Amino acid sequence: MEKIEMGELIAGGLARALELMAVAAYTAIKFGDRNTIKMAAMGSDELETISEFCFSLGDMSPLAARDGRALQSMVKEPFAMLVIGDTRKSDLNYNCGACGYSTCAELNRAEMVEALTSNGPFCMFKAINLHMAANAAAAAAWRLGLQCRVFGTFGFAAKAMESMPDIDTAVAVAVSAAKNDPFFDRHKYWTNDYWDEIFRKEFPTFVRGFIGAVEE
Amino acid sequence: MSREKAQKQFEDDRKEAVHIASRLLLASGTTSPRVGGVGECTMHILEDECTIEELCQEIEKMAAEKESWDFFKKDAAALRDADAIMLVTSLRSLTDPSDINCNLCGYLTCDYMRKADKLERVPGVAYTGPLCAFRATNISYAVGGIVGQARQLGIDHGIFWSAGAAAMRMGILPRNTGFALAVGISVTEKSPFRDVPPRSDEINERTMNDRIIRRLWPQFRSIYS
Numbered sequence: 331m332e333k334i335e336m337g338e339l340i341a342g343g344l345a346r347a348l349e350l351m352a353v354a355a356y357t358a359i360k361f362g363d364r365n366t367i368k369m370a371a372m373g374s375d376e377l378e379t380i381s382e383f384c385f386s387l388g389d390m391s392p393l394a395a396r397d398g399r400a401l402q403s404m405v406k407e408p409f410a411m412l413v414i415g416d417t418r419k420s421d422l423n424y425n426c427g428a429c430g431y432s433t434c435a436e437l438n439r440a441e442m443v444e445a446l447t448s449n450g451p452f453c454m455f456k457a458i459n460l461h462m463a464a465n466a467a468a469a470a471a472w473r474l475g476l477q478c479r480v481f482g483t484f485g486f487a488a489k490a491m492e493s494m495p496d497i498d499t500a501v502a503v504a505v506s507a508a509k510n511d512p513f514f515d516r517h518k519y520w521t522n523d524y525w526d527e528i529f530r531k532e533f534p535t536f537v538r539g540f541i542g543a544v545e546e
Numbered sequence: 547m548s549r550e551k552a553q554k555q556f557e558d559d560r561k562e563a564v565h566i567a568s569r570l571l572l573a574s575g576t577t578s579p580r581v582g583g584v585g586e587c588t589m590h591i592l593e594d595e596c597t598i599e600e601l602c603q604e605i606e607k608m609a610a611e612k613e614s615w616d617f618f619k620k621d622a623a624a625l626r627d628a629d630a631i632m633l634v635t636s637l638r639s640l641t642d643p644s645d646i647n648c649n650l651c652g653y654l655t656c657d658y659m660r661k662a663d664k665l666e667r668v669p670g671v672a673y674t675g676p677l678c679a680f681r682a683t684n685i686s687y688a689v690g691g692i693v694g695q696a697r698q699l700g701i702d703h704g705i706f707w708s709a710g711a712a713a714m715r716m717g718i719l720p721r722n723t724g725f726a727l728a729v730g731i732s733v734t735e736k737s738p739f740r741d742v743p744p745r746s747d748e749i750n751e752r753t754m755n756d757r758i759i760r761r762l763w764p765q766f767r768s769i770y771s
Contacts, residue, residue, distance in 0.1 A: 359693055359705060425614045426711065427665045428725060430651065430676030433614075443652040450652030452679055454725070455707070457650060461683040465578060465690030480579050480687075482680075486648065499650060 340408050344507050347474050348410045351467040351503065355414060358466035360459040362422040367463050370494050372411045372502075377401065380411075380487040392528045394483040399519045400512065401484070407508035412467055413488045415497030416460045418442070420453035428454035447486040448499035460501060467503045477506040479513040564629040564733050565593065567701050571632060571692045571731065578691030580684050586638040587688040588720060592631040602626050604712040611669045618708040619747035625709055626752065627738035628730035633713050634688050639681035640664075640674070640724025650679035672711035673725055682725040692729050702732040704739025 334342075352369050372380065384391075384398025420434040429451050431437040443450050464480050471478035484502035488494060506512050520528070530537050568591045575589050592598055602622040609618035625631060638644075643656035653659040653676070665674045689705060696703040709728030713719050719726055732738055743749070 358690070361705070361707065423614050424672075424707070425612060425670075426672040426707065428673035428675045428677050428682070429679075430662065430665065432665060432671060440652065443649060443654055445647075445649035445654060447646070447648040448650045450649045450679075451676070452650040452652070454673070454675070454677065454679055454682060457679045457683050458686045458727075461686030462690050465687045466694075468579065469690065469694050482581065482646075482648075499648075 340507050344408045344410055344476070344505065347471060347476055347505065348412060350474065351412055351470045351505070354470035355412070355463035355467040355503075358463045360462060361455045362424070362459075364422065364456075364459065366416055366456065367460055368415050368494060368497055369463075370413055372413055372488065372493060374405070376488070376491070376493045377405050377409075377411060379491050380484055380493065381405070383487045383491055384483055391483070392532065394487070396516060396519055397481060397483045398487075400516055404504070404506055404508070404512045407506060407512070409504070409506045409508070411484060412503045412505070413485060413494055413500050414460060414463050414467070414503070415485075415489065415494050415500035416456050417496070418449055418452040418456070418498040420456060422453065422455055424455060426454070442498075446490045448489065450498075452499060457499070460499070464501045464503055471503065471505045477508060477511045477513055479504050560733055561629070564731065567696075567699055567733065568593065568630045568632060568731060570699065571695050571701070571729070574695035575632075575634065575688040575691040578687040578694075580687060581644065581680060584638075584684075586636060586681060587684050588635045588637065589688065589692075590633040590635070590719065592633065593629070598625065598628065598631055601631065601709060601712055601716065604716050605708050608672070608708065608712055608715070615672075615708070620742070621706045621708040623747040623750055623752075624704060624738045624742065625706065625728075625730050627734075628704075628732050629734070630731050631709060632692060632729045632731065633710060633719060634685055634692070634727050634729065635710075635719050635723045636677075636682045636685045636725040637720055637723055639677040639679075641722050642681070643678040644680040646680050648680050651676045672707075673714075677724045685725060685727055689727055689729060696729075696731060702734070702737035702739060704730045704737075706730060 348371055381398045381401040384394045387394045419438045423434050425433045429437050437451060440451055468478050468480050481502045481504055485500035488502060489497060489500040572589045602625050605618050605622040609615050643659050645656050647655045651659050653662055662676055665671050667674055693703055706728045710726030714723055714726050730739060
């Protein structure tokens, strides 16, 4: 056996861990014994596209902008992203009513409403199957000792940028083998002034005065 | 220790193992990921046999309401053999959309979704949607945490949405519960949730006992009278 340097060990281990995460997501417990999820690992080009898209949302979604900014830094270290997507129509025949329609046939006949984030209306149990798979992938990564987090923002961005074709929503599981856990502190990209500004905008009840107080 | 006491000790310890395991599963379900870290899922443990029986009877009532819910009868038969049932709820999916505007519900923005008419609570409707799918999928991570820990501990488990819907009907879950699932757990030599034979709702130990009682009851009655 030839000598393998540490960097190659880390990169190779991360790639193999990604495969194990995909297997765990694939075999995760699902409703109706349906395995309709689609998975793909994002390449460097897709990661750059997703990062730029999230950052471009800016004031529309400060959380997505922050995640996009973080992704630009995370790709400089060993990093990988598994995107899991699914389609919205239901063949489960549960007729449970969670989507707002009494039967699955009504849901499937309903006109699709397109949006950048997701296409709806979406079958609730298929959404749960999708997130069960994401949870299984994240748990597998955690057991392997990787730094890991589930991202809705990157999943929506992957769907918007059509990184995976023919899906109606997606969720992303990001894994990293960086020197420091990049998911431990995701607020470092905001200055104190920007944090105050966003906090005042997004959580007005925390900074508002008494009821009836005059707003400046 | 006598032989009879040793057998009873085993049965008591098995029930104690279920008691401990259900709490550990609750812990794992609580620490699994949540959207925004918001704790909007609760978990409730049913361990009493009578409560489980009441839940199973409610499941069987729902099985009669719709043809597509016919599999509820098998769910009820399996859950009767469960040692404990963990009910997992999503509290804010019914009344409080997540303000993400993700369009999973098909209403484009959360403001439109708030104004949408809900389905009525009538027989044949399990969940009064439209629910906020972004909120309700939190339950996936809670249930995933329970299932992951159950596998680690070697506890037999099965996920049932029929029991969650029946628990909502019974009113034993918190107010404004929009969505609920149930995880049955079992500490026995044979899992009641996997590899069950066909028609397990019609042919099982309880139905056999019921048939014997019905067949022999006239003889018993004549003897006693």
